[in-house]
Amino acid sequence: MDTVAVLLTRMVGARPLLAVALKARLLPTTLHQYLTGQALPPDSATLEAIGNACGANEWQLDTLVETWALQKNPPAELDYAGFTYRGNYRRPDGPRGGDAYNAALHEVWLRTGKLEPVAGQDQFAAEKALRSWQLSRLQSDGPLRDQIRRALNHDDFPADPDMLQRRVAAAFPVGHDPDPTPQALHLIGIGLLHPDAAMRRRAFGLLVADPPPVADPAEQRTLLATVRDTPGPDWSAATEPADRATVENGIRGCYHLCGLPPPESIVWVDSPYTGVLLRRLAAPFFEHPLWNRTDRFRDFGVVESRYPDDLRSRIEHDLKRHFGYQGVPHYFGALSDDDLRLTWGATLIATEPARARRALEEAAARLPEPRPVLGPGDPPPADNNDRYYHLDGQNLASWILRVTARVEALTTAGVAIGDLGERLSAYRDANLAGPWWPSPRLVIVCERPIAAGPGALRRWADGTATSHR
Numbered sequence: 001m002d003t004v005a006v007l008l009t010r011m012v013g014a015r016p017l018l019a020v021a022l023k024a025r026l027l028p029t030t031l032h033q034y035l036t037g038q039a040l041p042p043d044s045a046t047l048e049a050i051g052n053a054c055g056a057n058e059w060q061l062d063t064l065v066e067t068w069a070l071q072k073n074p075p076a077e078l079d080y081a082g083f084t085y086r087g088n089y090r091r092p093d094g095p096r097g098g099d100a101y102n103a104a105l106h107e108v109w110l111r112t113g114k115l116e117p118v119a120g121q122d123q124f125a126a127e128k129a130l131r132s133w134q135l136s137r138l139q140s141d142g143p144l145r146d147q148i149r150r151a152l153n154h155d156d157f158p159a160d161p162d163m164l165q166r167r168v169a170a171a172f173p174v175g176h177d178p179d180p181t182p183q184a185l186h187l188i189g190i191g192l193l194h195p196d197a198a199m200r201r202r203a204f205g206l207l208v209a210d211p212p213p214v215a216d217p218a219e220q221r222t223l224l225a226t227v228r229d230t231p232g233p234d235w236s237a238a239t240e241p242a243d244r245a246t247v248e249n250g251i252r253g254c255y256h257l258c259g260l261p262p263p264e265s266i267v268w269v270d271s272p273y274t275g276v277l278l279r280r281l282a283a284p285f286f287e288h289p290l291w292n293r294t295d296r297f298r299d300f301g302v303v304e305s306r307y308p309d310d311l312r313s314r315i316e317h318d319l320k321r322h323f324g325y326q327g328v329p330h331y332f333g334a335l336s337d338d339d340l341r342l343t344w345g346a347t348l349i350a351t352e353p354a355r356a357r358r359a360l361e362e363a364a365a366r367l368p369e370p371r372p373v374l375g376p377g378d379p380p381p382a383d384n385n386d387r388y389y390h391l392d393g394q395n396l397a398s399w400i401l402r403v404t405a406r407v408e409a410l411t412t413a414g415v416a417i418g419d420l421g422e423r424l425s426a427y428r429d430a431n432l433a434g435p436w437w438p439s440p441r442l443v444i445v446c447e448r449p450i451a452a453g454p455g456a457l458r459r460w461a462d463g464t465a466t467s468h469r
Contacts, residue, residue, distance in 0.1 A: 004047075004068050005037035011054045011064070023053035040072060076113025081129040083121055087113035099182045100154055100189025101207075107148040108134040135207075138192055139200060149193045157194055158259060161202035164191050166419075167259030168206050170314070212321060212418075220324040227327075227409045229402055235432060236397035237452045242433035244268065250429025251436070251443055254311060257423050260290075265368045266443045270359045271460030272390070272435055275446045278363050279389065281372040285442040292389055292438075309391045311427050312399075318420050319406055329402035352463030359462035368442060390435035394448060400428050 021028040033039040075087035096103040117126035158164040171184035191203025291310040434446030449458040459465040
């Protein structure tokens with residue numbers, strides 16, 4: 001490629017040097033330095049002045065300025081992992097990316113010369129190697145990392161590496177896709193930008209860690225044969241008051257094991273009826289609901305079915321690695337979801353509206369500020385979709401007992417299960433009462449019924465009950 005000196009010499013041609021210098025308002029010695037390559041013009045305006053003095057056309061001027069820009073700021077070059085890269089300053093900056101991890105690597109790309117693989121190489125492998133180099137640069141270059149952290153302005157750092165690891169583990173998918181979710185990548189990106197080296201090392205370890213191994217079918221059958229599903233204290237139809245301290249400790253344990261700070265308030269209500277109405281009144285606290293995938297579909301009309309909550313799905317996912325799909329207990333609670341949904345014929349009714357109203361007012365008074373104001377009249381019937389936004393509570397008793405037997409079998413066999421036992425214990429305690437509605441700041445928990453009849457018939461302390469139409 002021609003240099004600026006070659007292009008200027010060609011442009012000046014046989015013209016007298018003094019005449020061109022005067023027209024361009026330059027010293028002849030300065031122009032001579034430009035023509036011989038001893039110096040580079042300081043700006044594009046000087047180039048345009050010389051070109052106009054020589055009668056250059058628009059295309060010649062554009063070529064001259066572009067060559068000057070490349071010569072003044074030569075494209076970055078990199079040889080890494082057997083691949084060659086060259087900067088492309090013409091490429092648009094493009095979007096950063098929605099999560100902190102991809103946004104941080106995008107900033108590294110911008111600030112290191114917009115490197116791209118040179119043509120003729122394995123593009124996929126070269127791109128993968130380039131991302132590895134960008135990641136190592138983000139780890140090793142403190143000033144660059146500080147610039148990116150200020151540019152992205154992320155301040156929601158976890159308190160310590162263990163909290164980061166718990167939050168990332170809770171954010172990973174529990175289905176068949178092994179790739180981390182955007183939420184998990186966001187948390188890892190925040191960790192990689194953290195001022196503390198221990199946090200950055202933990203974040204990098206989480207990024208490159210291999211998924212836990214899956215037992216082969218023979219091992220799964222052997223482990224499953226050791227499970228003893230012995231009857232336990234089934235609390236699914238219990239009517240005595242719940243041990244509220246144990247339930248609240250279990251709820252806080254679920255938050256802790258997901259890397260979250262504990263909720264500011266835990267408000268108890270007398271019935272699911274009061275719970276769904278209170279949750280509606282406290283809607284600002286539930287803009288970002290926790291662990292309930294059904295809640296994420298609330299804008300799509302009537303919900304026809306419920307998904308298992310994320311805490312339960314994660315436990316099931318861990319068990320599938322050891323016992324296979326057939327060895328994981330399905331949810332067969334002694335009390336079905338009928339008492340909280342309308343689709344199968346059971347509905348919650350306020351048999352004593354005035355009493356139900358007082359219960360709702362008392363519960364609303366225990367909400368954190370700003371507290372909602374109840375309108376006049378009796379409590380309205382709960383909306384159909386409101387029935388789906390809870391976690392199941394004591395309905396899960398038989399499922400939890402069967403899962404506990406499997407975790408005990410794994411422990412007896414000496415299988416490494418990480419924090420599965422802790423998560424199951426906290427989940428069990430959190431579900432010793434009725435259904436509950438978690439959010440980052442507030443949790444609403446329903447007390448157990450005061451009477452239980454056959455099937456899904458239940459009666460609660462505030463005068464509400466289930467009935468079949």
